[in-house]
Amino acid sequence: MTQSLPKLRLGTRGSPLALWQAHAVRDALLKAHGWTEEAVEIQVIRTTGDAITDRALSQAGGKGLFTKEIEEALLERRIDLAVHSAKDMATTLPDGLHLVGYLPRADVRDALILREGWSLEHLKPGAKVGTASLRREAQLRRIRPDLQVSLLRGNVQTRLKKLDSGEFDATLLALAGLTRLGMEARASVILDMADFLPAVGQGAVAIESRQRDLAVDSLLVPITCPATGLALRVERAFLGELDGSCRTPIAGHAEIVNGEIRFRGAVLAPDGQRYYEIVRHGPPNRALELGLAAGREMRAMVPHDIIPAA
Known part of the structure; x- marks a missing residue:
């Protein structure tokens, strides 16, 4: 490390999954730069989203609830980098901050965890499914409108504990999170992306820094x-053109295939009974434009009762 940067401080939430992500970034930095373990410090910061467990994020203020206090620490120079789940991040960042890095993305698919059985079809009519995601709820209702979907907040371990205790018959979680925690065996079935398109950013670890902090960014x-x-x-461009506040069921996934960006986005009515999809391809050097254009086209397609007019 240089004298001007004696110790790099990473800010993160304190859940087991968030800590896994922060340690993954820390380990990658140590390996890339040949540093000793003392060179990078992890600081746990409790966020508003961690404190609110009795209602959906859409009712409490949206995505920024899991990043607000961490971003404040970054702006106040109490930390040098912030490590987030990309899907938790608002599409508009606070002035002075930007996304500067991503770890390689994990499997983006959702997993269904059942208390009994091994497929979505095994859930009895009226079974109680817990989730905190409007997107997952709408996609589930689209296929199984007979199910009872209820709010289930908390970290992965908390949700699985409530499932095991019999409070719920099933829940849905990101496969990436289960895998990172060594719990992939809990997945009863990995859901097909044809029916369960992931959240924007799902499976990706994002690293945020202060703009013009070139010494840190270069690391x-x-x-x-x-x-x-x-x-x-x-x-994120697609989501930003729509409603990135968690109040609308929105899904989106892009990947690079044979040197081309392939993107698929979807918007659903909350009850899942109306579904709108868009598919676009384009060159990597037009990534931002592709996402923005897809978002604008989707907004023109979706009724205003689902996504209010801009």
């Missing part, structure tokens, strides 16, 4: 995955 160059960055540029 992330060797650990950043360009393909993940391009995919998230498309997805």
Whole structure:
């Protein structure tokens, strides 16, 4: 490390999954730069989203609830970098901050965890399914409108504990989170993306820094995955043109295939009974434009009772 940067401080939430992500960034930095363990410090910061467990994020203020206090610490220079789940981030960042790095993306698919059985079809009519995601709820209702979907907040372990205790018959979680925690065996079935398109940013670890902090940003160059960055540029632009506040069921996924960006986005009515989809391809150097155009086209397609007019 240089004398001007004696210790790099990473800010993160304190859940087991958030800590896994922060340690993954820390380990990548240590390996890339040949540093000793003392060179990077992880600071746990409790966020508003961690404190609110009795209602959906859409009712409490949206995505920024999981990043607000961490971003404040970054702006106040109490930390040097913030490590987030990309899907938790608002599409508009606070002035003075930007996304500067992404780890290689994990599997983006959702997993269904059942208390009994091994497929969605095994859920009895009226079974109680817990989720905090409007997107997952709408996609589930689209296929199984007979199910009872209720709010289930908390970290992965908390949700699985409530499932095991019999409070719920099933829940849906990101496969990436289960895998990172060594709990992928809990997945009863990995859901097909044809029916369960993931959240924007799902499976990606995002690293945020202060703008014009070039010394810090340069440290992330060797650990950043360009393909993940391009995919998230498309997805976040798409979401930003719609409603990125968690109040509308929105899904989107981009990937680089044979040198081309392939993007699929979807918007659903909350009850899942109306579904709108868009598919677009384009060159990587037009990632931002592709996402923005897809978002504008989707907004023109979706009725105002689902996404209010801009």
